[in-house]
Amino acid sequence: MYEIIKRRRSVRVFLPNAISREDLNKILDAGRLAPSANNLQQWEFVVVDDKDLRLALSDLCQWGRFIKTAPVTIAVFGDRQNSSTPLDCAAATENMIIMASALNIASCWVAGYRKPHSESIRKLLSVPRNYELVSLIVLGYSDADVKMPDKRSLESVTHFNKF
């Protein structure tokens, strides 16, 4: 698991190769099994693999233009009334990204929570009004050699007992 977490990178250039349904189901299942406040599990995963919808998504999303080059994007929505929605959906998103990494499938988390494109994406995907977008998970096989960006050291982020 440590190796899988260390080798995961945000990838923004993808090969056209499709992701198998078996692998896609494992990724979605990892999201389903994530922790959630009070175990409410109020998340919905919309799998976008239709070419026209992927193009429309990337047109709407100014920080995710590369969505059009990836075979699949999962849009993660949560119940608008639940104050834990961003946290629960972030946990599900990270589980899916790590599962993808374990399957050698590259990913990029694209911002969705309360962004200018959030409502247009909800409407595009026919998601009911009581849900809100939290994240977009762009998935595919990497066509780039992405190096680890600068990360803060373990010592600098860790505080034992007091800050």
Ligand SMILES: Cc1cc2nc3c(=O)[nH]c(=O)nc-3n(C[C@H](O)[C@H](O)[C@H](O)COP(=O)(O)O)c2cc1C
């Ligand atoms: C909440 C969140 C929102 C993000 N939004 C975007 C985005 O809109 N577009 C993008 O290209 N990357 C996005 N990223 C990916 C980050 O840029 C990336 O995780 C960061 O640069 C560190 O690189 P790494 O993932 O390879 O460790 C987002 C990541 C997170 C956690």
